[in-house]
Amino acid sequence: MMNNINKTLLSGLVLFMTAETGFAGNACEQTHIKPQLYLDAGKKALEVQNQLNHLNPRVALIARAGTNLKHYGQHYSHVGFVVKNYPGKKGKWTIVHLLNQCEVPKSSIYQQGLMNFFMDDLYTFDYQITIPKEAVQEKLYETLVSLQKQSLHNSSYSMIAYPFSTKYQNSNQWVLEVIASSMNPQSAHTRQAAQAYLHKTHFKASLIKIDGFSKFGASLFSRHVRFDDHPLEEQRRNTVSTVTVSSVVDYLREQHYLKSNIAYQ
Structure with a gap:
């Protein structure tokens, strides 16, 4: 029979590992895609396209909910840019985002259609469209192309x-650093310069509480979860500061870069 300590470790680990696809996005290919997923993703993509056509931004942010993150005080898990008339895709909406590669702690930047954005095994098809002010959109477009x-x-x-820290990067962090680099008038377009600008402009990260058992299990069993870039004080408190969808939107709002933020179900 499993003792209480092992039960606690297992339950905490399951919760945290379930969220592994949550605070980010991944590029794992599904070998057996159910026909219903094609229908649902296609329907959602058409809905998003109609919303974007109505809102008519040049560049916006779009977020999705990969898994249930209520335990961590979050709803949306992954955010990317959605760009109108991306080079080679005139008249179309293109998602530009960072995804981690399946089974290895590596990532790449992808350009995908709207349907692909919803083809992952998502917790819900809820999404959020965040539109920066026009001047911000123009600068983001210049960076993204x-x-x-x-x-x-x-x-x-x-x-x-x-x-x-520039040691690692997650999907939402890349979006944030693109925003910072685009808006920094003296930017060298490096991660170091982007993070210095974020520090100067008082970016507030999300604080995620992770119990010690979950942290230990994640360190042992997941190559996508690293703690060694976090300050020792955070590690002692079993909390981590990280970039979430909500912290990206909050930063846009606090810097007066935000035009609108709309949640859809």
Whole structure:
């Protein structure tokens, strides 16, 4: 019979590992996709397309809910940019986002259609469209269609990457650093410069509480979860600061970059 300590470890680990796809996005291919998923993803993509056509931004942020993150005080898990008239895709909406590669702690930047964005095994088809002000959109577009977006990418992936370290990066952090680099008038378009600007402009990360058992289990069993970039004080308190969808939107709002933020079900 499993003792109480092992039960606690297992339950905490299951909860945290279930959220592994939650605070980020992944590029794992599904070998057996159910026909219903094609129908649901296609329907949702058409709905999003209609909403975007109505709102008519040049660049917006779009978020999805990969898993149930209520335990961590979050709803949306992954955010990317959605761009109108991305090079080579005139008249279309293109998602530009960072995804971690399946089974290895590495990531790449992807350009995908709207339907692909909803083809993962999502917790819910809820989504959120965040529209920056027009001047911000123009600067984001310049970054996203250039090589600058690659200079802000680190392929070493951690789901809970620390916001003020360049050792690792997660999906939402890349979006935040693209925003910071685009809006920094003296930017060198490096991660170091983007993070310095975020620190200067008082970015507030989300604080996620992780019990010690879950932390221990995640360290042992998941290559996508790293703690060694976090300050020792956080590790002692079993909390981690990381970039979430909500902290990205809050930053846009606090910097007066935000035009609108709309949640859809």
